[in-house]
Amino acid sequence: MQPHPRLEFPSYPHRPAIRSTSRLSLPDDDLPHSHLEHREAVALYKPAIMTNNDAYLHLARPLGPALGQPSTAPLNVIVQPQALFAIIDHSLRRPADQERVIGTLLGTRSEDGTEVEIRNCYAVPHTENAEQVEVDMDYQKQMLALHLRANPKEVLIGWYATSSELNTFSALIQNFYGQQGDGTFPHPAVHLTVSTEPGKEPESRTYISAPIGVTAERAADSCSFIPVPHELKYGEGEKSALELISSAKDREDRTQTTFSDLEALENAVKHVLDMLERVSNYVNNVLDEEAEPSSALGQFLLNALSLAPKVDAEDIERDFNAHIQDVLVVSYLANTIRTQIDLSNRLATAALTLGTGDALSGEGGSGGGNNNREGGDNRQKGGRGGKGRQNNNRSQQAQQSQEA
C-alpha cells in the first residue's frame, strides 16, 4: 500500500506548489459544505488511524497534533475593528516601493481552538522582491514580547498582509508563523488579507493553511491556503467610538469634532423620526391601495406597537414628577456645591490680604458673594453666598437627606 496517497490535493513536484483553495475551483459558497465533508472524513478514517498506524488512507488533511502537524480544523475567526483599522493604517505607511506590508495578529483563542478572535496587531518590517522575501524575525520577536507585557492575555494568532494576493512568499511566511516553538503550533496560523488598493473597496479574507505533499526541501515554502469564514464584531464599549468615527464618513474632510450628549440625542431622535416617517408612509400607501400589502410586515408592526406599555395616566404623572424632581435636585445641589467651593476658594485667598488669617470673613464674604453672582450661575442661590463656609455642611446635609 502506498504510504500517503493524497486524494484531495495531489502533489505536483514539478510545479510551484502554492495555491489557495479558491484557485482549486472551490468557490467560497461551498465552504461550509466542504467543512462538512472534512468532518465526515475525520469520522470515517479516524478509526483506521487508530487501528493501524502504518497503513491508512489519508483522505483529507493530516489530523491533529498527534501526527506532529498543525491541525486544520475548521474555525471561526472574529475580527475586531481595531485590528482592521491598524492594518489599514499600516498599509498607508508602507514604504513607497513596497506593494504590500505584513504584520502580526494577536488575540485570543477559545480552549478547543475553534474560535479565534483577532484583537490587536502590529506591523513587522519586511522586504520583498521577485527572488526573495526578508522578514525581520528579530523585530517580530521583540515586538511580540513588548506587546505581551502590556496585554498578557493575548496570544499569537497569525499574520496579515495588505494585498489579497497569495504567493510563494505568503506560504513561506505562513509556515514561519505556524511553526513549532515561536509560532502558533499546534493551532493553525491565521492569515488575514486586506486588500488596500486605492479606489476599490477594502476586502478582507481569512485563511488557515495545510501543508501539502511535496518533497521535503520544498515543504518550507509551500502550503495550501484554506479560506475560513470571518466576521467583524465590536463590543458595547466601542459602539460610541464607532459612532463618532463613522459619522465622519460622509464628510468631505473626513474629520468630525466630538459632539456633546445633546447633539447625539438630537441625531438619534431625528433618525428615529425619519424611520417612523418611512413606515407610516408605507402604511398609508397600503391603505390607499398604492403599495403592496404584506401580512408579515403588518404583523411585525402590530407586535412593535403592542410593546407600548399600558399605564395609568396618574402613575405616569407621579413617576414623571418624582424623576424630574430627582434630576433637578441633584443638578441644583451640584451647582450649589460648586458655588460654595468657589466661594470658599475665594475666601481663602481673599482673607489673608488683610493680614493674619483670623476672622475677616464678613468683608471677604460679601465680596465673594458678589463675584459669585457675576460668575454666570443662573440658579437662584446667589443670595445665600454671603453666609460663608459653613454652608458647605448644610448642602451636604441637604443632599444626604435627599438621598435618604
Add this chain to the structure above:
Amino acid sequence: MANALKDSPIKAVQVEALVVMKLVNHASKTFPTVATGSIVGMESAKQPGLLEVTSCFPFPTIDAPATDSHQERDSAANIAAAAPRNKANVAYQNEMIKFLREVNVDANNVGWYTSTSMGNFINLNTVENQFFYQKEPNERAVALVHDLSRSSQGALNLRAYRLSPAFMTAYKESKFTTESLQKSGLRYQDILIELPVAIHNSHLLTSLLHQLPSDAPSEELTFPANLAALQQDPNTPEPPFFPNYDSLDLSIDPFLEKTCDLLLESIENHHTELNNHSYYQRSLAREQAKITAWQQKRKAENAARTASKQPLLPEDEWQRLFKLPQEPSRLETLLNSRQVEQYARQVDGFTAGVSSKMFAVKSNLLPGE
C-alpha cells in the same frame, strides 16, 4: 523654557480613528481599573498648532516584580494611574517608539492617555503625569481622557487637556501657599486647558466604513412570507453606527446616584482640607501671640537695661526661638475644586438631555395632555 510655556503651543488635537479604537478597547478591557498608555504623533505641517495623534500603545499595567504579590484593587489602580511616569514604563515607551519608527509610524511621543469613570480624573496623578510630559522644553504633550461610563450612555466622551502655563510655573516651584496664589492669581478654573478634539479618518478607512454595517440592499425585495421569515431575513440591515440609539436610553438613577456619591466624596475632601487649613491658622495665631509676648518682654527688659546703663539684648532673637508652622499646600483644594466643577458641568449636561427625554416620554404616553 518659560518661553515655550508662555503660550500653549497646541491649539487643537486631531485624533486618528485607530487611536480612538485602541484607547476605547484598552479602557473597556481594564475597567474599572484606570487604563493608561502613550500616544504618538506629530504637529501638523500644514496647520501649526494642530497636534495629530496617529497611534498609541498601552503601558504594561503591572510591573514585573509586583506581579507575584496579591494586591488589592486600590493599589493596582494606583500603579496603573501612575504608570506614565514610572521609570520602567518610560523605558518601555522609548523601546516601543524605537520599534514603531521602523515601520514608519510618526515616532514622537506627544503625551499619554487615561481612562476615567464619570469624569473622576482630576487628581494628583493626572497632574503629575501631565507635568512629567509637559515639563520638557518645546514639548507638545497632551493628555487624552476617555470617560468610559459617559461614553456608554451615548456620545463618545474623549477630551484633550494640557496644564496651563501658570499652573506649570507654580507646580515647578511646588508653591501652593495662599500668598503665592494671590500673587499669581491662579484659580482652580485655570489648572487645565481643554483643547478641542476632532476625529480623522483616512480615505481607505472611509471606504471601509461605507461597507460597515452593510447598507440595505438597493434593489426591490420581495415581501417575506411570514413573521419568522422576516426576522431571519439576511437582508435586514443592522442598525447603523451613526446615530447611536444608546443615547435614547432612559436610565436616570445610576447616573444620579454615582454623581451624588462622587460629589459627597469631594465635599469630604474639601472639608478635610479646610480643617487642615484652619488648624494651621490657629497654630499660626498661637505662635504669633507667643512671639509678641516674647518681644514685649524683651522690650521691657531692654528698657530696664537702658535705665541701668547695661548693654542691650538683641531684639530679633525670636526668629531662632520660635518656629512658624508651615502652611499646608493648597494644591489638593485646587484640584478638588476643579473636580467639583467638572461634576457640576456633567450634571448640567445630563439634566439637559434627560429632562427632554422624559418630557418626550410623558407626552408620548399621555398624548391627551
